[in-house]
Amino acid sequence: MTLATSNPLLATWDTPYGLPPFDRVKPEHFKPAFDAAFAEHRAELDAIASSPQPADFDNTVAAFDRAGRALARLDGLFYNLTSSETSPALQAVERELAAPVAAHNSAIYMHAALFKRIDGLHGKRHALGLNAEQVRLLERIHLDFVRAGAKLDAKAQARYAQVMERQAQLSTTFAQNVLADESGYRLLLRTEEDLAGLPDFVRAAARQAAVDRGIADAHVITLSRSHIVPFLTFSSRRDLREQAYKAWTTRGEHDGEHDNRPIAREILTLRREQVRLHGYANYADYGLADTMAGKASAVSDLLMKVWVPAKKALAEERTALKAMQLSLGESHEIEAWDWRYVAEKVRQVRYDLDEASVKPYFPLDRMVEAVFDCAQRLFGIRFVEQPQIKVYHPDVKVYEVRGASDQLVGVFLHDNFARPSKRSGAWMSSYRLQSRHGGQDVLPIVVNNNNFAKGAPGQPTLLSFDDARTLFHEFGHGLHGLLSNVSFERLSGTNVLRDFVELPSQIFENWLAEPEVLKKHARHYQSGEPIPDALVKRLEDARNFNQGYETIRYTASALVDMAIHSQEAAEAPDIVAFEAAELERIGMPRGVGMNHRLPHFQHLFSGSSYAAGYYVYLWAEVLDADGYDAFAEAGNPFDAQTAHRLRQFIYSSGNSLEPGKAFEAFRGRGPTVQAMLRKRGLLETAPG
Incomplete structure (x- = not known):
């Protein structure tokens, strides 16, 4: 049996839409797959650099953009899994790969012969008869090379590569340390006194967290934001609020193997050295x-x-x-552990508004329908669930995304619930970016991750208004990837300047607060009644x-x-x-x-x-x-x-x-x- 046939990552992915073969992948498959993908990518770049043909846009710039697709496919799978469904074995591979991945990236952008061709084209880019998108691609790739050290001398490049490898190792450790502190913390609430002040929806989420962790006769507050913020908002036990708040805000700040203080300090020192090599003061x-x-x-x-x-x-x-x-x-x-609690009391009095009266109108399923409906009304796209497709966790739903003429425009994965194997926060990422090369459309595969506290079996997951806003925010990022319509992968979707990347996500949040959206989709999870006008008005009054x-x-x-x-x-x-x-x-x-x-x-x-x-x-x-x-x-x-x-x-x-x-x-x-x-x-x- 050859490596290609025994390792599913090296074989053809005979899966719907080109999704990864999640059910066949094991942690030990990744290292040899990355080694093979590195070698393939280097060979592709060497071929571009050593071409006997004079450099032009197609044989150098577009070819560079096309290169490394096997590695990109692998990257998309590996780093999504390490964020969304990790394990000790996968974390060990992540630590092992951190330096080799960084070294490969340095080798790409310090490839002298390749940069010589790109640099030459960049110098005469406005005389090459290129269209606007081609010029933009050439400029962005050239800048990528320069910012990664292509113009440094050989000695500086060698040190630069070492600095970047060490940063990659440290960043991996930093993230794993935070996850260790988050997944290891449990505030056990065993008595009615411990639960004082907590409304039913907070109790239900805490009880489900205990069930998920095999803890009988207790409720559990984790450091997931969807647990900790409601607890700090409603618990009348000031001593427990203080305990939970300090655990939340001191993640990564404990002596021992998960201490991030020396890690962050070394990262900062290395970043200082990195930019000094570029000639920047800081x-x-x-x-x-x-x-x-x-x-x-x-x-x-x-x-x-x-x-x-x-x-x-x-x-x-x-x-x-x-x-x-x-x-x-x-x-x-x-x-700090009092502010949310007292503020909620003020909000209840000032606006006759409390979370317990709002959340029944924001079940997760209804809010997912709302984001899909807004996307259809704005952009003419539909989301069609494909329940037969199983991916990396049973909670993840898969959708076809279809355009106005029913053409397939992308695939969307929705991963909404918190779990110990998933990092905190909310984010969007891609398994595959949209592009076009030689008339061939490459359709995007996009995933949204949230960390909502899952409802008990048979019960809906109820969102706060802030949770619903997060759902809309991440979906806006998702649309940025799904609606991308460019020719080149380097320019695709969210590959934009970082102070522009949050615009598509944040502007989409606005539709949640539109009264016609709320009246249509914010419906009581038991009665199905639409949210009352008076409650919509109170939400608007309390917006600031x-x-x-x-x-x-x-x-x-x-x-x-x-x-x-x-x-x-x-x-x-x-x-x-x-x-x-x-x-x-x-x-x-x-x-x-x-x-x-x-x-x-x-x-x-x-x-x-x-x-x-x-x-x-x-x-x-x-x-x-x-x-x-x-x-x-x-x-x-x-x-x-x-x-x-x-x-x-x-x-x-x-x-x-x-x-x-x-x-x-x-x-x-x-x-x-x-x-x-x-x-x-x-x-x-x-x-x-």
């Missing part, structure tokens, strides 16, 4: 050079436009919370409630990210001490906390995509708030002409257009910040 300057923002001052300007008014809004919120505390007979200082708190938590994390990546010392500081000092410097209000503390800030340290880049959610919010106003101006949230422009220039164009020009083509002008400030309820208090 990592932020390097990271922002290839963004819409362009430089740190533009990021700081935007963050401070919300930081200052958010602090004023927070002070007003704190006054309301203190008054509520006094009415409850409490006088202690409001700590606690916005100062939420804005401070996000902006503090973004400011700390920018600060620590702006350091110029050769050795990175102690991350916990730095974080505390920076929060004091910017005047972080007491009792609020950050969205992500550095020891578990996976956006920054489980990879580099969001390093010096956590600001991108706010940058994209400027675009999405202004962009969604186009539908308001048209007088219809499903206006056909506006939706057509949104699809053409935002969802389908990938990186084939410069993002500023793409937004202007959709909106008719550049964005302004006022719509975002108004959306957050901060416009009146914003500085001039």
Whole structure:
């Protein structure tokens, strides 16, 4: 038996839509498959570089884009599994592969003969008779090479490759450490006193978590956001709230094998060395050079436009919370584990609104129907479930995505529930990117991951309004991949500048709050009755409630990210001490906390995509708030002409257009910040 026949990853994938053969894959298959894919990719690149034909777009640039498809197929499977359905054996392979994968990437972009051909074409790109997309591809590939070290001398390249390999190893360890802390924590609630204050939906989710973990006669709170946030919101046991909050916020910050403090510090030190080789003073300057923002001052300007008014809004919120505390007979200082609990009491009184009255109208199945319906009304696509197709976990649903003429345009996987083998958070990724080569359409395979607390058997999974917003957000990313309509994989879908990538996701959130969407899809899971108009009105009235708190938590994390990546010392500081000092410097209000503390800030340290880049959610919010106003101006949230422009220039164009020009083509002008400030309820208090 040959390696190709014994290893399903090396054989032809005789599966529907070219999905991976999930049922036949074992962890031990990956290392030999990657070795073979590396060799195949290197041979393809060597053939391009050594071609006797003069370099042209087709035989060099387009050929480079086509190369490595076997490796890309393998990447798509492996890294989706390590995020969504990992195991100790798979984690061991992930650690083993971290350095070889990084070394292969360095070998690609430091291939001198290949870069010589690309560099030559880049220098005369406007004289080659290329169309706009071809020029964009050539420019992006050339920049990829340069930013990966192609122009460094041989000695610097050798050190650069070592630095990148070590970073890959450390980032893998960082992510695995966070997962270990998350999956290992269990707050056991055994008595009615332990459960005090928790509504039925929180109790049901906690009981199901206990059942899933084989724990009898107890309820379990995990560190999944869909568990911890409701517990902090409703539990009247202040001592247990404090215990749970501290466990949540100290992930990665414990002595022992899962301590991320030295890991993050070494990553930062290596990033400093990496960018010094490029001639940059700090990592932020390097990271922002290839963004819409362009430089740190533009990021700081935007963050401070919300930081200052958010602090004023927070002070007003704190006054309301203190008054509520006094009415409850409490006088202690409001700590971070108290804020959500007291704020919920204020929300209930001020808006006659509480989570327990909202969640019955937001069953997961109905909300999935809502995102599909909005996509169909906007873009003419349908999602057709394929229940016969089994993938990597029984909870994952598979859909065909069909266009207006019933043509297949992609495949969508929906993975919605939290489990110990899955990392926290919510994200979209791809098993295969859309492209076209030689008239052959390559259809995308996209997956959305969420971490909702699963309902008990026979019971629906009920979402909070924030959960439903997350569902819409990730689906917006999914549409960005599914609706991609470009020729080249490098420009496909979400392969855009990182402060543009959140626009398609964040603008899609807006449809959740549209009254006609709520009336159609937000129906009581028992009676089927649509959400009452009065409740819709209360949700709208409460839209900006606690916005100062939420804005401070996000902006503090973004400011700390920018600060620590702006350091110029050769050795990175102690991350916990730095974080505390920076929060004091910017005047972080007491009792609020950050969205992500550095020891578990996976956006920054489980990879580099969001390093010096956590600001991108706010940058994209400027675009999405202004962009969604186009539908308001048209007088219809499903206006056909506006939706057509949104699809053409935002969802389908990938990186084939410069993002500023793409937004202007959709909106008719550049964005302004006022719509975002108004959306957050901060416009009146914003500085001039």
